[in-house]
Amino acid sequence: MEFKNIIFEKNDKIATISINRPKALNALNSETLKELDCVVDMIAEDEGVYAVILTGVGEKAFVAGADITEMKDMSVAEGRKFGILGNKVFRKIDLLEKPIIAAVNGFALGGGCELSMACDIRIASTSAKFGQPEVGLGITPGFGGTQRLARIAGMAVAKELIFTGRIIKAEEALRVGLVNKVVEPDKVMEEAVSFANTIAAQAPIAVKYCKAAINRGMQCDIETALMYESEVFGECFATEDQKEGMTAFVERREKSFKNK
Ligand code: DAK
16 A cells, blocks of 8 residues: 555564654644554554554654644644544554554654654654643643653653653653663664564564553553453463463473464
8 A cells, every 4th residue: 555654664573654754854744644544454454463663754853743834724623633533543553452662763742752652662762852842832732642641751750841841852751761762863773673573572462462451451440450461361371372382381492473
């Protein structure tokens, strides 16, 4: 399938999505959001994809936010439509039953920071910058920023960054727990691929259940969360990969998972 604003690549078990509007610092317009929506559906249905990487084309930006040029003159109805579309796509990434790694190669501002936070893991370049500058534009973060930043980095950090709109460098993002690892700019993709390959070597159904258990568990009380954990733990025993993983251990041989 041909896309205008994104590049989709598949290499063995790893799918890579690159937002491709470098002249606008990869800002998210409606067209890009629709393409993202479509590519996430494609990836969800592809049993051969075990892990996903999301990045931005160029050396300057991951995503510099929602497209301000497009949003500037939106009516209330258009703004609502845009917001619904964005939230739908971001939630789809949240619920994607495959791990997704954001390779943050530059600015991740507003909707860009929010997009990175919808991913499971963030690898940042030393030149990456994160922030939620929406209040300076007269709006609130609208693609989950108030909720995901607080859940990832804690309420105090979320309030500080969102109330002030302050943009932070990768090192600070690492210190507050917003990113998992910081590497030199030319190593971001390499590191993301290495993470993705390590994850893709595990039993994919188990990884899928872990993502669901962590995400769902963070939204409910510990008793319910632990019950859900027990449920997915039990479900693993219905998979061929559980038999393979444990048999390979006992037989002291290499395991070969089949996503079954
Ligand atoms: N939208 C559109 N174009 C953008 C853009 C953006 N967010 N960010 C940058 N660009 C464009 C610039 O207009 C410029 O285009 P030309 O003038 O060359 O045509 C080009 O990218 C290069 O940018 P600069 O010339 O500004 O580059 P600098 O190095 O000087 O500055 C910068 C880089 C990232 C500091 C600066 O571009 C900047 O401050 N950009 C805006 C960052 C920002 O405020 N991002 C947050 C956007 S607000 C909603 C849900 C969510 C949202 C909204 C609604 N609903 C529920 C309805 C989300 C809102 C946001 O994300």
